[in-house]
Amino acid sequence: MEIEDMEQYLEEQYDIMDVCLLAGKIMLESGAETYRVEDTMMRIAKNYGIKESHSYVTPTGIMFSIETEEPTKTKLIRISDRTTDLKKVMLVNSTSRRIANGELDVPQAYRILKRIYKDDETYSLKTRIAAAAISSGCFLMMFQGSWADFIPAIIIGGLGFASVVYVHDLVLIKFFSEFMAALVIGLLAAGAVATGLGQELDKIIIGSVMPLVPGLLITNAVRDLIAGHFISGLSKGAEAFLTAFAIGSGIAVVVTML
Amino acid sequence: MDILINIVTSFIAAAGFGIIFNAPREALWKCGAVGMMGWMAYFILTLQGIGEVPATVAAAFMIAVISQVFSRVYKAPIIIYIVSGIIPLVPGGTAYNAMRSFVTNDYSEALAFAAKAFMISGSIAMGIVLSEVISQIMKQSRLKRIG
Numbered sequence: 281m282e283i284e285d286m287e288q289y290l291e292e293q294y295d296i297m298d299v300c301l302l303a304g305k306i307m308l309e310s311g312a313e314t315y316r317v318e319d320t321m322m323r324i325a326k327n328y329g330i331k332e333s334h335s336y337v338t339p340t341g342i343m344f345s346i347e348t349e350e351p352t353k354t355k356l357i358r359i360s361d362r363t364t365d366l367k368k369v370m371l372v373n374s375t376s377r378r379i380a381n382g383e384l385d386v387p388q389a390y391r392i393l394k395r396i397y398k399d400d401e402t403y404s405l406k407t408r409i410a411a412a413a414i415s416s417g418c419f420l421m422m423f424q425g426s427w428a429d430f431i432p433a434i435i436i437g438g439l440g441f442a443s444v445v446y447v448h449d450l451v452l453i454k455f456f457s458e459f460m461a462a463l464v465i466g467l468l469a470a471g472a473v474a475t476g477l478g479q480e481l482d483k484i485i486i487g488s489v490m491p492l493v494p495g496l497l498i499t500n501a502v503r504d505l506i507a508g509h510f511i512s513g514l515s516k517g518a519e520a521f522l523t524a525f526a527i528g529s530g531i532a533v534v535v536t537m538l
Numbered sequence: 539m540d541i542l543i544n545i546v547t548s549f550i551a552a553a554g555f556g557i558i559f560n561a562p563r564e565a566l567w568k569c570g571a572v573g574m575m576g577w578m579a580y581f582i583l584t585l586q587g588i589g590e591v592p593a594t595v596a597a598a599f600m601i602a603v604i605s606q607v608f609s610r611v612y613k614a615p616i617i618i619y620i621v622s623g624i625i626p627l628v629p630g631g632t633a634y635n636a637m638r639s640f641v642t643n644d645y646s647e648a649l650a651f652a653a654k655a656f657m658i659s660g661s662i663a664m665g666i667v668l669s670e671v672i673s674q675i676m677k678q679s680r681l682k683r684i685g
Contacts, residue, residue: 311559313617365560366618373615402560415554418547422577423631441558482638486631490551491558495625499617502663506670528637535641 295386296328297346301357302393303372304335304342308359310368313500314339315507320376324389327380339515364496371396405445412491413438420487425480429487432469432478437488440465444492455526458492462530465489470534485531492527494520541581548577548626555622562618568608569622576601576623590654591661594627598665601627606673620666629658 300321307317318335325333325346336343339362345354375392378384384392403411416437417430425433444461451457465488472478497520505513552573556566580597584590601623609616636651 311617312615316615316617364558366556366565366615366621367560367562370562370565370614370618374613377613402563403557408558408560411554411557415551415558418551418554419626421543421547422551422581422626482631482634486634489634490625490628490630491555493625493628493630495555495628496559496617496621498628498659498662499621499624499666502666503617503670506667524633528633531634532637532641535638 295390296325296330297344297353297355299328299386299390299393300324300333300346301342301344301355302390302397303376304337304344305357305359306368306372306393306397308337308339308342309362310365310372311362311496311500312369312372313507314504314509314512316369316373317342320372324376324379327382328386337509338511339519365401367402368396368399371399409438409442409445412441415491416440416488419490420483423483423486425483425487429478429480429484432472433484433487436465436468436472436484437491439468440488441491455522458523458526459530461492462489462527463533466531466534470538489527489531492523494523497523541578544581545574545578548581549574551626552577552622555625556618559621561622562614565612565614565618568612568619572601572604572608572619572623573626575604577626580627591657594658594661595665595668597627598624598662599668600665602666602669603672606669624662624666627658627662629655632658 303324304317304321307320308314314337317337321335321337321342321344322333330346330348332347334345334347339359341356341358343354343356345352372393375384375389375396379389413434417434419437420429420433421427440461443464444457447457447460448454466485469478469481469484469488472484473481478484497516501513501516501520504516549570553566553570555573556569561569576597579600580593583593583596602620605616605619605623608614608619632651632655636648636655639645639648639651
């Protein structure tokens with residue numbers, strides 16, 4: 281009887297660990313701040329009665345260990361793919377709140393997280409491209425562009441965002457897809473001005489490039505640095521800088537040719 | 539008229555960014571509202587002749603504070619609201635001018651623009667830090683009151 285109890289206890293430890301790691305993985309892959317990932321995992325462990333847990337999260341991997349009566353268990357998972365899906369961050373966050381309220385036991389929580397993990401993105405690619413296009417037009421107006429350039433900025437911004445997505449599908453190098461998208465934007469803007477469809481080249485380019493700007497990375501880098509996560513903060517800052525550099529060089533190619 | 543155009547376009551642009559980042563549907567108008575208020579703070583301050591750097595600090599601070607309030611009220615991570623608001627403040631135009639001057643070998647002009655873009659990025663960070671400080675002070679004083 282005692283051995284059976286022990287076995288059940290062991291199994292449950294593993295489940296708690298799986299729940300924590302899955303929650304951390306979803307959050308990190310969806311673009312949450314590093315300190316929030318650590319915080320969520322440790323909170324879940326604590327709410328399931330683990331007295332001590334340690335987590336170490338970087339943008340590319342999670343290390344997590346829980347201490348029980350048994351020897352300490354530690355797991356490492358590698359994160360290779362990061363996208364931006366704020367809805368998943370919110371769903372995991374609310375699941376963690378429900379765990380804290382004692383509404384969910386371990387298997388239930390695991391099932392819910394698994395469902396969140398497999399969830400499709402909220403918006404289709406077409407919707408997102410349309411949103412990027414309309415945003416580009418709006419940014420043009422915010423930067424004191426003229427209404428004559430509104431439609432060209434919408435079209436060019438949409439095509440630029442579409443090309444970053446499609447080139448990234450072909451070549452899995454983020455730097456290159458951003459460079460190509462910026463190049464497409466620059467060429468189309470130059471073409472629009474040359475044919476008289478657009479008027480101010482600078483304004484059209486700036487407006488259309490805005491959907492590519494690494495806003496989430498910049499914000500997360502700052503918030504991670506404040507929270508004392510220097511490795512994550514600096515590496516996200518470096519990623520943001522690389523993106524900015526890729527966009528800049530893509531546009532620079534076109535400006536040089538003019 | 540100019541202000542009206544800015545109100546509408548900044549709302550739509552920030553909500554559009556909510557869609558690009560896959561923010562939940564019910565959060566989209568909040569993303570738009572945060573972005574609109576931040577941009578209006580920046581726009582009105584620069585219209586009054588205040589420099590871009592202090593205006594950016596003020597706008598980033600405002601965005602961060604409103605996002606804090608939204609995240610408390612709607613019990614959602616602050617990052618959802620703050621990101622869409624910050625985007626319009628990113629010094630895209632200045633960075634573009636810097637890069638353009640570099641390419642045309644106008645280095646002194648380019649460095650001036652680059653320094654300005656760097657300062658504006660720093661002030662975005664400054665605004666976020668300031669709001670974080672205030673929220674922590676508020677949290678502590680509330681704890682003291684209870685305890």
